Amino acid sequence: MAKQIPDIVIGRLPVYLRALVQMGQEGRQVTSSQELGERLGISAAQIRKDLSQFGEFGKQGTGYNIEFLSKQLSEILKVNRVWDVAIVGAGDIGRALAGYSGFSERGFRIAMIFDNKPELVGSEAAGFMIKDGRQLRDEIAAAGIKIAMIAVPATQAQDVVNQLVEAGVRAILSYAPVHLSVPAGVRVQNIDPSIHLQRMTYYLE
Amino acid sequence: MAKQIPDIVIGRLPVYLRALVQMGQEGRQVTSSQELGERLGISAAQIRKDLSQFGEFGKQGTGYNIEFLSKQLSEILKVNRVWDVAIVGAGDIGRALAGYSGFSERGFRIAMIFDNKPELVGSEAAGFMIKDGRQLRDEIAAAGIKIAMIAVPATQAQDVVNQLVEAGVRAILSYAPVHLSVPAGVRVQNIDPSIHLQRMTYYLE
DNA sequence: TAGATTGTTAATCGATTAACAATC
DNA sequence: TAGATTGTTAATCGATTAACAATC
Numbered sequence: 001m002a003k004q005i006p007d008i009v010i011g012r013l014p015v016y017l018r019a020l021v022q023m024g025q026e027g028r029q030v031t032s033s034q035e036l037g038e039r040l041g042i043s044a045a046q047i048r049k050d051l052s053q054f055g056e057f058g059k060q061g062t063g064y065n066i067e068f069l070s071k072q073l074s075e076i077l078k079v080n081r082v083w084d085v086a087i088v089g090a091g092d093i094g095r096a097l098a099g100y101s102g103f104s105e106r107g108f109r110i111a112m113i114f115d116n117k118p119e120l121v122g123s124e125a126a127g128f129m130i131k132d133g134r135q136l137r138d139e140i141a142a143a144g145i146k147i148a149m150i151a152v153p154a155t156q157a158q159d160v161v162n163q164l165v166e167a168g169v170r171a172i173l174s175y176a177p178v179h180l181s182v183p184a185g186v187r188v189q190n191i192d193p194s195i196h197l198q199r200m201t202y203y204l205e
Numbered sequence: 206m207a208k209q210i211p212d213i214v215i216g217r218l219p220v221y222l223r224a225l226v227q228m229g230q231e232g233r234q235v236t237s238s239q240e241l242g243e244r245l246g247i248s249a250a251q252i253r254k255d256l257s258q259f260g261e262f263g264k265q266g267t268g269y270n271i272e273f274l275s276k277q278l279s280e281i282l283k284v285n286r287v288w289d290v291a292i293v294g295a296g297d298i299g300r301a302l303a304g305y306s307g308f309s310e311r312g313f314r315i316a317m318i319f320d321n322k323p324e325l326v327g328s329e330a331a332g333f334m335i336k337d338g339r340q341l342r343d344e345i346a347a348a349g350i351k352i353a354m355i356a357v358p359a360t361q362a363q364d365v366v367n368q369l370v371e372a373g374v375r376a377i378l379s380y381a382p383v384h385l386s387v388p389a390g391v392r393v394q395n396i397d398p399s400i401h402l403q404r405m406t407y408y409l410e
Numbered sequence: 411t412a413g414a415t416t417g418t419t420a421a422t423c424g425a426t427t428a429a430c431a432a433t434c
Numbered sequence: 435t436a437g438a439t440t441g442t443t444a445a446t447c448g449a450t451t452a453a454c455a456a457t458c
Contacts, residue, residue, distance in 0.1 A: 014403035061458040096297035106399040171405035189401040194311040196394040198219035200376035265440040266434040
């Protein structure tokens, strides 16, 4: 069995990757754990430790080749390929996600979008024809889609998640303001702006 | 100086609060650390430990009164009041945030929205007149706004943040896919769907 | 060679869990 | 009273940091 990598380390890798890609776009060739750390507000030791879980990517005295390390991280995170993603919910958030251009260069492609409102089904959102939510399970299973983003009301979210899991989805990014239960082997990330804001108000006067 | 509470504990309180409010809406009066923990996938011991940082809110043998604990948590998190929030960026995401109805019952009120595109300034988004981004600093300072959400391109985000900080903003929820630097005393939360997805692809086949 | 920076070890620091007396 | 559950302590577990030999 492969060495177990802490999830908290996995969680930092996309942040490293984003910063490295940005540095590359700035025309930089090489960086160091110190520079990257200063840029991200993370200690240099932590960056080196995190990376060392996966191999040796740097050169003593020199640092890290930005393009090489970016490629390595993309591979580790399995975003050196394109993942099809389904969106469930074609309200404001679902549509914003469908139209967001930032996914393609980071390993994702919006493949389909669902809603269960009859007046929305068949209409268009960001160039996609909105599909009937009742077909969700069959369509996603048939397409072999493993990743979904859901932007449905809190009351419907758990039901949608259950269907997604049945359809074979294994990674869910939820914008619904509710805790979701999933079986082992399925991962959920939650985005709830109110929660994020409430994490900060504690520190305000 | 008051006892220092770990930020990771603060981060869980909004999740507890959200679940408690939901339980209350389901007509429940009382819960226990065990029940809440099962619902959220958190250990009962951790919930008790977290709450004990702030006081004694439960009754042995009985558990926690849901309404009472909700009120206490709202107070701790300072969301037993209404915070004015400014939105910067009136693209799809900014508009979705402006129109989101979920803020009001959780302590927030959208007060104004800015964009720097001349063709957007003066037009309407979710009932708000879009203000000129050049007025951002003065308007936010004049209104005494402490919280902002930004949904601008990555290239502009740091500049916007600098202006917000100058204007007196102390909590920023950013949807821009870039790391932001802020002085001590200012808090930032980041939402980047690609980052969230990339945290999960590692675990996919 | 001299200077810089990695990868790794050991030490420190912090968070989580288990267990239980107190008590409703 | 008997059963349940809290708040808290101590033990365990895990993550971060400091330090440095190796080496480019």
